[in-house]
Amino acid sequence: MTTMPSKNILPLLKVKNLSKFFGKRVGCYDINFELSKGEVIGIVGESGSGKSTLLNCIAGKMPPTNGAVFFNSSHGIIDLCQSDEALLRKISRTQTGFVTQNSRDGLRMGISAGGNIGERLMANGMRNYKQIRNIALEWLKKVEIDPERIDDTPETFSGGMRQRLQIAANLVTEPKIMLMDEPTSGLDVSVQARLIDVLRKLVTRLNLSMVLVTHDLAVARLMCHRLFVMKNGKIIESGLSDQILDDPRKPYTQLLVSSVLTP
Numbered sequence: 648m649t650t651m652p653s654k655n656i657l658p659l660l661k662v663k664n665l666s667k668f669f670g671k672r673v674g675c676y677d678i679n680f681e682l683s684k685g686e687v688i689g690i691v692g693e694s695g696s697g698k699s700t701l702l703n704c705i706a707g708k709m710p711p712t713n714g715a716v717f718f719n720s721s722h723g724i725i726d727l728c729q730s731d732e733a734l735l736r737k738i739s740r741t742q743t744g745f746v747t748q749n750s751r752d753g754l755r756m757g758i759s760a761g762g763n764i765g766e767r768l769m770a771n772g773m774r775n776y777k778q779i780r781n782i783a784l785e786w787l788k789k790v791e792i793d794p795e796r797i798d799d800t801p802e803t804f805s806g807g808m809r810q811r812l813q814i815a816a817n818l819v820t821e822p823k824i825m826l827m828d829e830p831t832s833g834l835d836v837s838v839q840a841r842l843i844d845v846l847r848k849l850v851t852r853l854n855l856s857m858v859l860v861t862h863d864l865a866v867a868r869l870m871c872h873r874l875f876v877m878k879n880g881k882i883i884e885s886g887l888s889d890q891i892l893d894d895p896r897k898p899y900t901q902l903l904v905s906s907v908l909t910p
């Protein structure tokens with residue numbers, strides 16, 4: 648059983664001895680790291696290295712086999728792996744955000760853009776329709792979507808717009824942490840660049856903390872302060888992004904950086 652660290656020394660997130668097995672197969676193994684306020688951590692590695700498994704365990708979407716994820720929430724320090732469903736649901740609607748690679752999993756395609764943004768506000772008890780609409784309009788502007796599209800459904804949006812809407816729909820409650828699983832994947836290069844630009848502005852303006860899974864090392868360099876390189880479920884190298892990408896120590900990271908491995 649992992650001991651609960653004291654609040655004074657705990658950063659925003661502390662992942663401790665986290666492992667996930669699928670039968671005998673390793674999803675992720677003995678992961679340890681801390682995330683501070685305003686910090687963006689990138690998780691990189693080839694396909695099947697355990698990036699999504701780790702992110703899903705951190706998000707409370709997948710129960711780990713061992714370990715803990717301590718989150719310095721406004722309800723105090725909680726272990727996201729041990730919390731009851733109701734508290735986890737509350738936290739995931741307010742204090743954590745999760746952006747998926749496939750916007751269809753993160754948005755309600757049948758309701759308007761404004762409705763998608765307003766949903767988290769309503770889940771938090773906000774009832775004033777005009778106020779919700781005004782906040783939604785503000786957020787559409789922040790993610791560079793024409794506010795006139797507020798009543799359109801995401802079905803009518805481009806892929807890049809959907810991802811920006813997903814980000815707005817998560818950030819509207821000002822979560823302490825954003826978890827992102829390949830948010831730029833599948834988008835054209837110019838669309839990716841715009842999304843990254845929007846994200847970078849928001850990270851700076853809101854002092855956001857983020858764990859970003861990406862196979863794209865250019866995105867990792869642009870977005871992340873630190874990088875963790877995963878192989879076979881383990882973090883095999885970590886450090887400042889420029890250091891990892893310009894001067895990788897481990898042969899696996901060298902291959903990854905030189906694009907010999909298919910990320």
Ligand SMILES: Nc1ncnc2c1ncn2[C@@H]1O[C@H](COP(=O)(O)OP(=O)(O)OP(=O)(O)O)[C@@H](O)[C@H]1O
Nearest residue numbers: 669672673674693694695696697698699700701910
């Ligand atoms: N639900 C599951 N059941 C069984 N094995 C799984 C499951 N999810 C993941 N795995 C296995 O865990 C390992 C890590 O998978 P994971 O999806 O986390 O990798 P990844 O680095 O995110 O890959 P990708 O970049 O392709 O998404 C793989 O061996 C995978 O087959």
